[in-house]
Amino acid sequence: MENYREATYNEWERDQKAIDFLVQSHRQLEQVLPKGGMFFYIKNLQSQHFEYIGKQVTEITGVPYERCLEHGMAAALEKIHPSDRSIIMGELLEDILDVLKSVPVEEQKEVITTFNYRFFHEPLNTWIHLQDRFFMVASDPMGRPALMLGYCMRVDTPFQHVHGCIRHQRGTEPEQILHEFSYYADPxxxxxxxxxxxxxxxxxxxxxxxxxxxxxxxxxxxxxxxxxxxxxxxxxxxxxxxxxxxxxxxxxxxxxxxxxxx
The missing domain is CATH 1.10.10.10 (Winged helix-like DNA-binding domain superfamily/Winged helix DNA-binding domain)
Structure with a gap:
C-alpha cells in the first residue's frame, strides 16, 4: 500500500487515465483480500460520487454495490448513526480541512486520516462499527481537496463515539500525529x-x-x-x-x- 501510494503521488494527473490507473490497481489488490476484509474507494469530493468502490462494500456494510455507484456518498450517509453523522459532516470535516490548511499543498497527499463510526447493517438488522482510512490524491486549482483514496473495514471493538487521528507520513520518516480527536456526545x-x-x-x-x-x-x-x-x-x-x-x-x-x- 505504501509503495502504491508513492507511485500514485509521482504519476498523478487529474485526468481519466490517472483514475483508470487507480481503479485497475485496486481491483488487483482486492483480488488477494479475504472476503469481507475491506473495500477500497476513490471519491470525487466535488460531485460526492465514487470514481471507484470495491464490490466488497456490500459484504461489509450491507449496502448494495449498485446503490453506492448510483447515489455516491448519500447511500452511505443515510446508514451512519445519526449522532455520528452529524459529527462527521460538521466538526470532523471542519477539523480535517483546518489541518490540511496548515500543510503545504504539495504535502497534503501525505496526510492520512483515520476515524471510526457506527453504521447500520440493514441485512443483519444491527449496528456495526466501521473504520475509514483515507488520504487526498488531488487538489483543485484553489488548493482544496478534490479526490480521495481510502479503504474501509469492519472493526470488532465497540465504541459509542467518533474518534481517530490525522497523521503526516513523510516518506520513510516516522508518522507525525497532527491531530487526535474524540467527539463524545457530552462536550x-x-x-x-x-x-x-x-x-x-x-x-x-x-x-x-x-x-x-x-x-x-x-x-x-x-x-x-x-x-x-x-x-x-x-x-x-x-x-x-x-x-x-x-x-x-x-x-x-x-x-x-x-x-x-x-
Missing amino acids: AFRTLTHREIEILTLLAKGLSSKLIASELGLVTSTVDTHRRKLLRKTGMENVAHLVSKAVQMGVVTVEEPGEPES
Missing part, C-alpha cells in the same frame, strides 16, 4: 487530555491512586491532581459517577463491572 469529555483518559481508564478498573501512579510512572500526588481535574472538567460528584458516565458514553470500557474507588 465536557472532549476536553480531556490523553493522560486524563489514561487515568480514567485505570480508575474504571478499580485501581487506587497509588497503583495508578506505579502503572504510569507518576507520583501519587500527581494522580490525585488529575482526579480532581477530571471531576471538575466533567462536573461529576465523585469517581464512581465519573466512571459510570464514561463507560456509558464509550470513553472507557471495563471488562468486569465493579465499584470503583470513590
Whole structure:
C-alpha cells in the first residue's frame, strides 16, 4: 500500500487515465483480500460520487454495490448513526480541512486520516462499527481537496463515539500525529487530555491512586491532581459517577463491572 501510494503521488494527473490507473490497481489488490476484509474507494469530493468502490462494500456494510455507484456518498450517509453523522459532516470535516490548511499543498497527499463510526447493517438488522482510512490524491486549482483514496473495514471493538487521528507520513520518516480527536456526545469529555483518559481508564478498573501512579510512572500526588481535574472538567460528584458516565458514553470500557474507588 505504501509503495502504491508513492507511485500514485509521482504519476498523478487529474485526468481519466490517472483514475483508470487507480481503479485497475485496486481491483488487483482486492483480488488477494479475504472476503469481507475491506473495500477500497476513490471519491470525487466535488460531485460526492465514487470514481471507484470495491464490490466488497456490500459484504461489509450491507449496502448494495449498485446503490453506492448510483447515489455516491448519500447511500452511505443515510446508514451512519445519526449522532455520528452529524459529527462527521460538521466538526470532523471542519477539523480535517483546518489541518490540511496548515500543510503545504504539495504535502497534503501525505496526510492520512483515520476515524471510526457506527453504521447500520440493514441485512443483519444491527449496528456495526466501521473504520475509514483515507488520504487526498488531488487538489483543485484553489488548493482544496478534490479526490480521495481510502479503504474501509469492519472493526470488532465497540465504541459509542467518533474518534481517530490525522497523521503526516513523510516518506520513510516516522508518522507525525497532527491531530487526535474524540467527539463524545457530552462536550465536557472532549476536553480531556490523553493522560486524563489514561487515568480514567485505570480508575474504571478499580485501581487506587497509588497503583495508578506505579502503572504510569507518576507520583501519587500527581494522580490525585488529575482526579480532581477530571471531576471538575466533567462536573461529576465523585469517581464512581465519573466512571459510570464514561463507560456509558464509550470513553472507557471495563471488562468486569465493579465499584470503583470513590
